[in-house]
Amino acid sequence: MSRHPREWSLAVGGSITVAFVAMAVLAQFWTPYDPELLTIGDKLQPPTWQHWCGTDQLGRDVLSMIMAGARNSVGVALLSVLIGAGVGVPAGLIAAARGGVSDEVIMRGNDLIFAFPALLLAILITAVAGPGAVNAIIAIGIFNIPVFARVTRGGALDLWSRDYVLAARVAGKGRLGISFEHVLPNLAGLLLVQGTIQFSLGVIAEAGLSYVGLGAQPPAPSWGRMLNEAQTLTALAPTLALFPGLAVVLFVLGLNLVGDGLRQRWAR
């Protein structure tokens, strides 16, 4: 009986996530219309058979823009998770394996990054390097580092107290070898769950950054800027804000359901 909700959340969340990722991949090769093609004559159309999600104030096809926006979203979130995990996981492993001063330095450095909100960091980077998708990736990626470092260190500290780690030390293995052979593989589940959660946070962060104009720059479509532009036109074309908003909500919901399902599966 208790298995039911978990299977349900994995199945539903998994389908939503796969659908969005497939959409993003598809957008790389094909969209119904060119998302950057302006057709002023067709502006602000409601959903029709030609334009399933309608058109915006410049006559661009909203469905195509959402698909291209998904590509942007997935790309930014995925790369920022990879940056966060790529730096944070080794940092956490080292902190747990070495302890003492290394541990203190790494974890206090983490706290320092944690003290700055991602948005503030993004504004900072933008001020220095100018706005753009790449800078959004770096900003969100840096924000992900301490999250991964903490989760890794916490899980690793627990594993370091296991008897099989002791046995490996008796077998003459060094701290580095044990970290990669025994600790990291047994943290894979935990990190996958955290990765999914950070991915969904990355989608939200990307939407937030492009909403305030710090993410992907026009004409490249992004969900956040679509929402921003639709905001002034809610009275004229209410569906304009509906579809990008729905896309963000659905995708994040799907990712969170997957994260939840995975966590329960690995909770043993």
Place this chain on the structure above:
Amino acid sequence: MTGLLRVDSLSVEIGDAAVLKSLSFGVDSGEVLGLVGASGSGKSMTALALMQLLPARARLTGAVRLKGVELCGMRAAELQQMRGRHVGMVFQEPMSALNPSMRIGDQVAETVLLHGAASAAQARVMARDTLDAVGLAGTQGALDRYPHQLSGGQRQRVAIAIAIVLGPALLIADEPTTALDVSTQAQVLTLLCELARSRRMGLILVSHDLAVIAQHTDRVAVMQAGEIVEQCLTTPTLQNFQHPYAKALLAAAVLAPKRHAGVGAAPRDHRGAAVLEVRGVVRDYALPRRSLWRPAGTFHAVDHATLAIHPGETVGLVGESGSGKSSLLRAILGLEPLQAGEVHLLGECLSRATGRTQRRLRRSLQAVFQDPYGSFDPRWSVEQLVSEPFHLLDVPPSAAERRRRVATALEQVGLSPRDGSRRAHEFSGGQRQRIAIARALITEPKVVVFDEAVSALDVLVRAQILELLAGLSERLQLAYLFVTHDLAVLRAIADRVYVMQRGRIVEEGPTLRLLTAPVHAYTKMLVAATPRLAVDGG
């Protein structure tokens, strides 16, 4: 038979599995019934069934009558009144049985108040008296303490006080002393039995330890796979066991491996050079800083410990929890730095060796750890696990050579070479400990260190493992260092024993001498407190 508790053909099924099969037994007032069996035999399930505390999916049939009142089929509200007032229960782990944020006096009084048995002031007086009765007497402070301020034995006394404060007719104690040190175990068991006899309570004592049962109970019931296979009066030697399973349990409990018997016939020469020598080892831990202005104190976990092990010898290191035996073991294995002293292996200094020398020496010193479930990386196959110490070789063996040596090691410990491709979770606790032994043997060591390696095993399995170890030591000329809290294990296997207390080695001597004529006060206390079956002199 009038009897306080009568159980008639009590059966419990969970799903399709019959967990308890037609149990019938009784307990009289003031009588102590021992319930003994291996893990999974249904002892704890019986205790829960008596309390009607079974999981929701369980189906229970049969009759449980307490003072003539049928408990099966009672309504939940009546059962709640019955529990605590008429039947008390004491569990294994005293810390998790108590509320950590509540004063112990209030916890005892709470039971009284929940049953509406007295006013708050009276409840406090009752709590007072009961805590006195369980030996937490005296000062006003006792009631106001929190569980974390008490030792394990004291916590278990509080749990007993909670169970008996309303004067129940029946007390069920499920492995009440398994988590405690031997000296505390003896005190708590004596207390339980005295309470049962002086207050005319029936006591059901659930235990896996036949020696405990033999010493403290009036009657004994032996369980196997959900059935009671033997019921008889308790005698000091339990010699009236009839059923083959009960006899096998008894034989395992008093086991002395064959090699031990042969020691007199062919005395081994222990005067040669020691394989492992520990000289004045000190292991300090920093205590938490109390003040910003004063340096942190140190705690001497191991305080100038010295011991020696000779080729082929089995040496025991015994002590209660916190005596520093695990710290010493880790120091010997070179897992933690020493503050002073040296560890010598085969005449060379291991504790200061590095690189190639360290790896060469470590090949001769391997270890088996306590937890058969935690000792193996769940993602590795048995072959990978067993061959892990090959890391110590300068040239790793070829794949074929590795497989051959793993197969040999698995055969040596009584497993099949085909088991190499399986994973550790597919094996039982005893088989896992065999895998751990195979892993320790793979580099052909001279010394193997065991950290409580048989403590988690059932008595029958433990006997098999000890048998195996004795044979291996004989054949491979292995020396063992057995670190344990349990003198009964050492009686079965050790040639010589070191006794450790508060980081110091306080006594050393041949096992037989130490057990029959201990010199140091602490050893005397340990020997006296260890329950034993009075079968023969050794």
